[in-house]
Amino acid sequence: MRKQIPKRWVIEGKLSIVLDLIRWTAAAIVVLSHIKGLYFVSYSEIDNPSWYLKIVYAISSLGHQAVMVFFVLSGMLISANVMKAVEKGSWSWRTYLLHRLTRLYVVLVPALLLGLLWDYAGNSAFGATGIYDGLPEDQFILNYSSASLLTSKEFIGNLFFLQGVFVNHFGSNGPLWSLSFEFWYYILFPCMVLSISSKANSLKILYTLVVIALAFMLGEHILLYYLVWLLGFVLHLLPSSLTRKGVVFALLWPLLAIAALGGARFFPLPLNDYLQDLLLALAFSGFLYGIKLAYYRKPHVSPWLRRTSSLLAGYSYSLYLAHFPVLVFLHALTYDREPRKWQPDTQTLAYGAFLFIVISVYAWMLAQLTEKQTTKARRLIERLFLRIPSSRKETYSSFSRSK
Template identity: 35%
Template sequence: MQVEKTQTQPIYNISSIRDFRWSIHLDLLRGLASLLVFLGHMRLLLFIEYLEISNPSFLIKRLNSLTVLGHQSVMIFFVLSGFFISSSVIRRIQQKQWSWVNYLVDRLTRLYIVLIPALLLSSFWDSLGIKIFGTGQDSFYGEKFHNGHLATYKILENFTFQNALGTIAFVQTIFVDLFGSNKAVWSLAYEFWYYILFPSIILFFCVKSLKARVFYAFLASGILLMVGSEIRIYFLVWLMGALVSICHPSKYLKNKNILNSLIILSILILCIALISERFISNPKIADFLIGIYTAGMIYLLVNSRSQITREGAYEKFSKGLAGCSYTLYLVHMPILCFIRACVIGDRPWEPDILHLLLALIIVAFVFLYAVVIAHFTEAKTDKFRKLIMSWIKNRRLNQA
């Protein structure tokens, strides 16, 4: 496949970003976003609705503000994904090193090495919960305790082999429902099709062959038609991250004092936007604002080119949290649902000191559970990817 050389600069070298301090900041952002999704689901499952609390204290108000940011955090994921994936895609095309095989191996190993174990664990926890607690009207796995946005589906109805296969094929929310209690997998369908859609659009403009251009036009059009309006709309949020990867730095950003001031300001604006997002009547407008603010903050951070001279506590914490973020995102929901069925009776908890302490213990337990799983899955991504690429290379040599 012939690819025309593009002139888009700068494209960040993903293989070397670990040398720069801004990569650590983005690691922290990714890890915290995953944690906020987890905490949001924990609050919805364990505690009564905030509006049911009479005279909430200052602490309860702050905790509520912190634990209602799950959906907003997914917007941060989309922008980060758009930045990293687009940088990799455009660089490979510019260097005439593009290969769909290599690209898909990169993406699918990253996705499947956690997704497959997560689906197996979902099956285990849901099966155990259904066996112990049943599916009657009084059971959590039946009809009684679904509240808030978690009321949009029932675990038993979605606990099907068809939904599991659909999730593996990344067509959940498109052709099949979410699998069992694992509501968090919805965003993977969005991500996967963005992974295919973006290079298809870029290659349409870069390849010389008319046949190839027609192929990529049909591929991109087919995906856009298939995925539905929701995924099409949020592709624009994902593209905000892609825009950052090709934006030239402003001459004003060469002044470190101005740059640092803007970075601090952008972080404050993003925090304010996250907290105030739920007060905006149109949720999609709010999501786009989160995407814009996140992209702006990333743009400022990546233009801070200071290198890492030593790895301190902050660097280790950021890398560690980011290193289990994808696993935490995919495995927390089923075990949280099982814990919810085990420890809570007819009514969710009131947010008093005792129950907040119990919730803290549950948070620590589930987080450690995710860390252990990440050690055997997410941490092995590069090793697994090299193994797959080696197998493909050997197979090609044998066929030659």
């Protein structure tokens, strides 16, 4: 007889739709932050910025913070599916890794190859501009020599999610850093759960040793951001009904985190950058908890909202992973034109919006060939190499939603 899955691990209905929309929004903010950093002057160089420019620059300065949103969302989605499988008694490393790796590799491999193509073309045609070596005016966003990172070592390392552990990111594609973080969290979390939930003591010891080994391999920096990722898991442990305590907690949590974040910005502290990231993640987690309380188990979703969410979330992973080498290439292509950095006005903001649309269309087209084919790729691997019971397929079916 199958075990009943606790409701706290279920993500469906309006909640699932809203999470998908947030995921695309976070990816879009990352792209906008890179467009601003590569093409526009810094905020301090703007003469008498208007209120709407302040808003535009504020939003487009949140690229790194948007990655914290990714981490929390990922922790919420992946931990729920891991816990469902463990508590249902259907956990399988083979099935879990099949779902995770097909989801990751179906976009990662094309993104690495396309990045190689864009960077090689850019270096060959526009290497004299110095953009691919890291210009002083691009140091905020392109503070490395991407030309020196187009090596087989970096390519293979990124293919096995070792960027930030043993190798650098591949070429100009700096956003690849977060992918290795997430992959190792996908491995670390079930190992931690199984070190507690396994029935055999030998397995508990084995998984504990694996966790310790991973901790030594990954290092302090990646482990610190694992706490951000775990906030998504913590959300499932909180009350999932609109009790008075739950409402008060949902309101106070983000407010206190935002207040602490403001304090961290004005008072220097050890690990200050990380503390700001953690506090922002706490604030977002509180916001997410409020959404969960509001939309928990509400099955009715308007067809328009469902279609919009499906369209946008369907290419958010491709948008995040493949956009930067194209932006750098276009930056090099237009670099000799004056001015090299745009003052924000109606015309240049329209240029920036057009760039975003171009990148979005590029990512959407890539997604039709990659992300959209994830299920087909998974089924092909299952048919050719694996025989997975249908009960396990059902347990892991919602993995395809998350990055």
